[in-house]
Amino acid sequence: xxxxxxxxxxxxxxxxxxxxxxxxxxxxxxxxxxxxxxxxxxxxxxxxxxxxxxxxxxxxxxxxxxxxxxxxxxxxxxxxxxxxxxxxxxxxxxxxxxxxxxxxxxxxxxxxxxxxxxxxxxxxxxxxxxxxxxxxxxxxxxxxxxxxxxxxxxxxxxxxxxxxxxxxxxxxxxxxxx
Numbered sequence: 001x002x003x004x005x006x007x008x009x010x011x012x013x014x015x016x017x018x019x020x021x022x023x024x025x026x027x028x029x030x031x032x033x034x035x036x037x038x039x040x041x042x043x044x045x046x047x048x049x050x051x052x053x054x055x056x057x058x059x060x061x062x063x064x065x066x067x068x069x070x071x072x073x074x075x076x077x078x079x080x081x082x083x084x085x086x087x088x089x090x091x092x093x094x095x096x097x098x099x100x101x102x103x104x105x106x107x108x109x110x111x112x113x114x115x116x117x118x119x120x121x122x123x124x125x126x127x128x129x130x131x132x133x134x135x136x137x138x139x140x141x142x143x144x145x146x147x148x149x150x151x152x153x154x155x156x157x158x159x160x161x162x163x164x165x166x167x168x169x170x171x172x173x174x175x176x177x178x
Contacts, residue, residue, distance in 0.1 A: 028099065028123040032146060033115035035066040035104045035177055042107050044135050047166035048086075051159050052076075060114075060161070063172040068103045069095065070116060083166065092170040099123055102176045112138050117176075126153075136163035 038045070043062060048071070051058040057079055059071035071091065074082050085091040095101040100123060103116025110132045117123040130140035138161050144154040 026122050028117065028121070029125040029145075031104055031115045031117075031125055031177070032127065033104050033106055033113060036106060037066050038062070038064050038105070038107055040107055042110065042132050042135060043112070043138065044163050044165075047164050048169070049138070049161040049163055051161050058159075058161075061169050061172075062105055063169075065172060066104050066106065067172045067174070067177055068105045068114060068116070069170060069172065070101055070103060071095075072101070086166070086170055087168060089170075095170070096174060099176050102174050104177060107132065112140075114140075128157075130159075137161065 043049075045062050045064055048059050048061045050060075054076075056073045056075050058073055059082075061069040061071065063069075071082070071086070082091070085094075100117045100119050103114055105112060105114045107113075112128075112130050112132055114128045115125060118126050124145055126143055126145050128140045128143040130138050130142075132138045140157050140159040140161070142154065142156055144151050146152065
């Protein structure tokens with residue numbers, strides 16, 4: 001076998017090995033919390049929940065089908081503009097193909113658990129756990145992710161979310177959560 005053919009074969013083998021290893025590496029994690037309808041009344045779903053900071057507001061929508069949308073961090077001065085985007089469908093058109101805006105949630109007694117994807121690719125899934133104070137307020141006290149059944153990246157929190165009545169909400173239909 002000539003030297004040039006050996007180099008081509010070695011290069012082809014390296015490319016093959018790299019590609020087969022990368023496909024598993026680049027797979028997004030799967031949500032660990034199955035989607036299930038929320039039939040209770042522990043939290044209102046006729047609007048959105050927000051966590052206010054000094055410069056920005058974090059917004060999340062919850063739907064009776066168990067789906068949630070994370071609208072992200074919005075500068076305080078932009079909330080009126082963003083609400084208009086929620087109403088007119090522009091926001092939904094922007095997020096419908098963005099996996100990191102979608103997730104699921106579950107309510108059991110006065111506990112809320114959320115599960116969602118986080119950037120960068122490959123997307124990792126995080127879980128948040130908190131306590132419902134009343135039908136318009138909940139507190140996220142812990143968030144983490146799991147690998148092989150083990151809790152990793154665990155962080156304590158004290159993130160208080162308040163309800164804001166709002167209609168119409170963005171559509172909850174998406175291609176990531178069935």
